[in-house]
Amino acid sequence: MRIKKIIILLIFCVGLLSCKKDPEIKTSVTGEIEDLYAPVIPKGWPQPVYTFQNNPVTYNGFTLGRHLFYEPLLSEDTTISCGSCHMQIFGFTNGPSHALSHGVHNLLGTRNAPALYNLTWHGLLRWDGGAINLENQPLNPLQDKHEMNLPILTAINRIGTSAKYKDLFKKAFGDTMVDSQRLLKAMAQFTGLLVSYNSKFDKVKRGEDGFTSAENDGYTVFKNKCGMCHTEPLFSDYKFRNKGLPVNMYQDSGRYGITQSMSDLYKFKTPSLRNLAFTAPYMHDGRFKTLDEVLTFFTSGVSTSLPNLDPFMAVPHSISTQEKNNLLSFLATLNDYKFINDSRFSEIH
Ligand code: HEC
Numbered sequence: 001m002r003i004k005k006i007i008i009l010l011i012f013c014v015g016l017l018s019c020k021k022d023p024e025i026k027t028s029v030t031g032e033i034e035d036l037y038a039p040v041i042p043k044g045w046p047q048p049v050y051t052f053q054n055n056p057v058t059y060n061g062f063t064l065g066r067h068l069f070y071e072p073l074l075s076e077d078t079t080i081s082c083g084s085c086h087m088q089i090f091g092f093t094n095g096p097s098h099a100l101s102h103g104v105h106n107l108l109g110t111r112n113a114p115a116l117y118n119l120t121w122h123g124l125l126r127w128d129g130g131a132i133n134l135e136n137q138p139l140n141p142l143q144d145k146h147e148m149n150l151p152i153l154t155a156i157n158r159i160g161t162s163a164k165y166k167d168l169f170k171k172a173f174g175d176t177m178v179d180s181q182r183l184l185k186a187m188a189q190f191t192g193l194l195v196s197y198n199s200k201f202d203k204v205k206r207g208e209d210g211f212t213s214a215e216n217d218g219y220t221v222f223k224n225k226c227g228m229c230h231t232e233p234l235f236s237d238y239k240f241r242n243k244g245l246p247v248n249m250y251q252d253s254g255r256y257g258i259t260q261s262m263s264d265l266y267k268f269k270t271p272s273l274r275n276l277a278f279t280a281p282y283m284h285d286g287r288f289k290t291l292d293e294v295l296t297f298f299t300s301g302v303s304t305s306l307p308n309l310d311p312f313m314a315v316p317h318s319i320s321t322q323e324k325n326n327l328l329s330f331l332a333t334l335n336d337y338k339f340i341n342d343s344r345f346s347e348i349h
């Protein structure tokens, strides 16, 4: 545990150092505070799926969403907020000690809390695509008995009777009315602005930095073995696939649970490979603690008898020790310390 703390501290120190030379996040040059809270589409990236068309982002809307994201009043026993399972220091995951998400009354879910960043580029949300967009997603954790276990009407009532939130809703929407639509829209303004695009990889692509030869060789391994599913620049195409993970004790059937279509059995949404230094453990149930374990699975753990196994995983793959080390060096260039330390996304005290 102590070693973990030291590693986290080190990550932070490196993060703080690397922050200084990064360009400021701004989309215009007027210097207005709203500029810092405008949705960003980094150069060369595709158009997002969720565009804020019916939910224009404002500083006050985002700030309301930020308060709500860290608000434990939104759970039955007022102990859990969205930020409890999605912690910024861990890339907005539940962190290394929680393979499965941990909700009210210490209840465990059956899945690992995914990292929250670049969410507006996802087609469907959740490991199984069970949420159709960023505005609807919070209804799941709010009402799930293993997560926050609070009926939305109770949530509205608690927030609506709080003087702090009356003020925040007035600033964001013009009057003090609290309803689910406003609550969900404000939350989507916060989660939708969690954009991670300042890793070393991004800087290399922008011509601000260069890869070492190990990183460059690792990039080649990545393109040959990983890039067809974990596609650049988001490092996922967010499609559903069966990567060949042996079925877990919960018999989690993945996308099949939503569509009931046999062709979706054991498919899970491909996650991004950005920020892996912060987001362990890995996979939909957090079964792998390290990237070493992930790569060992890749070369020798694939369950080839599963239905719908992705054809690329059905053939054996080998990765030499050298290739593995280079690949790990490349993957480390995808860690975005600026994002992890960005004060706009932290809890407001
Ligand atoms: C008890 C832990 C927990 C809490 C509290 C929680 N989440 Fe999550 N979150 C999860 C888990 C687990 C998943 C994956 C669910 C699944 O795939 O079945 C998830 C998925 C998500 C996703 C989808 C990410 C993706 O990659 O598809 C978003 C967005 C999200 N949560 C936002 C929120 C918001 C906003 C709140 C507060 C209203 C919240 N979460 C509260 C555990 C939690």
Ligand code: HEC
Pocket (backbone or CB within 6 Å): 115, 222, 225, 226, 227, 228, 229, 230, 240, 241, 242, 243, 245, 268, 269, 270, 271, 272, 273, 276, 279, 281, 282, 283, 284, 285, 294, 298, 310, 312, 313
């Ligand atoms: C056939 C498509 C495909 C290929 C090729 C592929 N992956 Fe994946 N990857 C997935 C899918 C799908 C998941 C989600 C699996 C799950 O949890 O059920 C995943 C999950 C991961 C995760 C877990 C991330 C997290 O947030 O939990 C890591 C790490 C990862 N892959 C790394 C790699 C690396 C490194 C390579 C190349 C050596 C690779 N993958 C090749 C499809 C692929």
